[in-house]
Amino acid sequence: MAKNLFIAFEGIDGSGKSTQINLLKKNFENAGHNVYTTFEPTDKPIGKLIRDIFNHRSNADQRTIAALFAADRLEHILDKENGIIKMLKEGFTVITDRFYLSSYAYHGVHVPVDWVIQCNMLSAELIRPDLNIFIDIDPELGMKRLKKGRNSLEMFETLENQKKVRDKYFEIMEKLKFQEKIFVTDGNRPVELIAEDIWKVVENILDRI
Numbered sequence: 001m002a003k004n005l006f007i008a009f010e011g012i013d014g015s016g017k018s019t020q021i022n023l024l025k026k027n028f029e030n031a032g033h034n035v036y037t038t039f040e041p042t043d044k045p046i047g048k049l050i051r052d053i054f055n056h057r058s059n060a061d062q063r064t065i066a067a068l069f070a071a072d073r074l075e076h077i078l079d080k081e082n083g084i085i086k087m088l089k090e091g092f093t094v095i096t097d098r099f100y101l102s103s104y105a106y107h108g109v110h111v112p113v114d115w116v117i118q119c120n121m122l123s124a125e126l127i128r129p130d131l132n133i134f135i136d137i138d139p140e141l142g143m144k145r146l147k148k149g150r151n152s153l154e155m156f157e158t159l160e161n162q163k164k165v166r167d168k169y170f171e172i173m174e175k176l177k178f179q180e181k182i183f184v185t186d187g188n189r190p191v192e193l194i195a196e197d198i199w200k201v202v203e204n205i206l207d208r209i
């Protein structure tokens with residue numbers, strides 16, 4: 001029986017994840033799949049706490065923030081009403097805007113990356129994405145796109161940090177290349193070309209299951 005896929009989108013801020021998730025969702029739906037899209041940080045209690053810290057309404061050490069994301073992710077996976085496992089069991093294709101590779105890249109800049117991977121071990125054991133899609137974009141272009149969209153920037157959204165996060169993504173993708181299925185696409189191109197490339201890779205996986 002055909003398996004419904006779990007796909008995670010990754011990339012620095014402003015890389016075009018939301019845009020591509022909407023297009024991939026449409027492609028899946030046109031092919032007859034039911035799709036559930038979701039995101040991290042979640043809109044559940046721990047995700048809300050994280051957003052308060054990012055918006056400077058609350059304060060926490062970088063190690064605490066990394067641990068909060070790991071906890072938020074467990075809720076994201078295990079929530080009995082709309083957790084990732086539940087939605088997959090119900091037959092939905094699940095597409096998430098960020099998953100544990102985001103943690104490795106964003107927190108690996110501030111705390112030892114192996115500790116972040118350890119923190120997320122339970123999540124990785126519970127469920128690994130069938131495909132991680134990394135949209136690679138020039139950090140300067142990402143910052144330009146972000147600045148167009150809103151007035152204030154969040155905690156990690158400085159050019160210097162975005163460059164470090166991008167480098168960290170490449171470091172961890174190399175480190176995890178035998179554990180994780182990762183497709184890297186050039187996000188500096190027009191929206192439609194990126195979407196076509198992503199759909200080709202996904203179709204290829206669908207043909208093989």
Ligand code: ADP
Pocket residue numbers: 011012013014015016017018019020145146149187188189190191194
């Ligand atoms: P993310 O979810 O990764 O933060 P978004 O999809 O919200 O990124 O895109 C950030 C901004 O850049 C939006 O205004 C969006 O319309 C624009 N954008 C996304 N992809 C592209 C692209 N390939 N070319 C030009 N602009 C883009």
Ligand code: TYD
Pocket residue numbers: 012013014017040041069098099100102103104106107154156157
């Ligand atoms: P948000 O504005 O919700 O999303 P995006 O910019 O991706 O559209 O912000 C999410 C921020 O959280 C983003 O800067 C990346 C960061 N983040 C972490 O630091 N660790 C994590 O584990 C995740 C999932 C996200």
